[in-house]
Amino acid sequence: MKVGVVTFPGSLDDVDARRAVTIAGGEAVAVWHGDEDLRGVDAVVLPGGFSYGDYLRCGAIARFAPVMTHVIDAANAGMPVLGICNGFQILCESHLLPGALIRNERRRFVCRDQRLRIENATTAWTSSFDPGAEVIIVLKNGEGGYVAKESALDRLEGEGRVVARYLGGNPNGSLHDIAGITNERGNVVGLMPHPEHAVDALFGPGVDGRAFFTSVLKTLATA
């Protein structure tokens, strides 16, 4: 199974994301922001970093990169797409996911091993988790406060589309302690924490992040 990882100017975690795909048993494919096709991949990861220097708004310029037209079309057709941190911001700017991410409430860049609860273990990217699993994943962001209209939040909660929630204190002011959400179909997931930094016991808090990548491989295998 081929999982593409898009590199934008200013992406930081593209190499780690590709490595995570490989560790999970998939074939990682490097995709360039200027590409006019998705190189035959079965799923796409939009990695963390500071695409286009976070100019204008985080993810606002990346959202109009040539490759994003194809990512958006593929996502709407059901292809699994995971946006991590800056990737989550790009998915919100693309309107593939509702809401937006704003500057952390306490105005500090947060970098820590973060405890999370997996609230929805049915999405393309979380099906390998036990429902309600508590995991530890690296969190590092300056603009990770999730906001959305009350009606949008009600919908997310009502439809079980909150994928992960922060435990042990809200690190960035996200409404409803939201760390990640999914679209109606469950193929597009946005996540503020970085599972690709939690796939190797030597470099990180553990290997809880692997299940995001094994999930998508399982989803693709059974599709």
Next chain:
Amino acid sequence: MARVVVDVMLKPEILDPQGKAVHGALPRLGFDGVTDVRQGKRFELELEGEISEERLAELRKAAETLLSNPVIEDYTVRVEQQ
């Protein structure tokens, strides 16, 4: 030549940590009596030729598509007389 100014502000209900930081700094510097600060963005678009209602509509679309994120921000578009 015409100049069009687009002002973008966070919606009132959206928390503005940057504005809060500025608000906190003002009294420390002796600037008292400011009850709130909200920080926004101003874009100055220089245009070739005359401005028409059609071009203005086009720029409103640009403001909504790229310059602002309507989920969290409001914008205003106006022509600046030179």
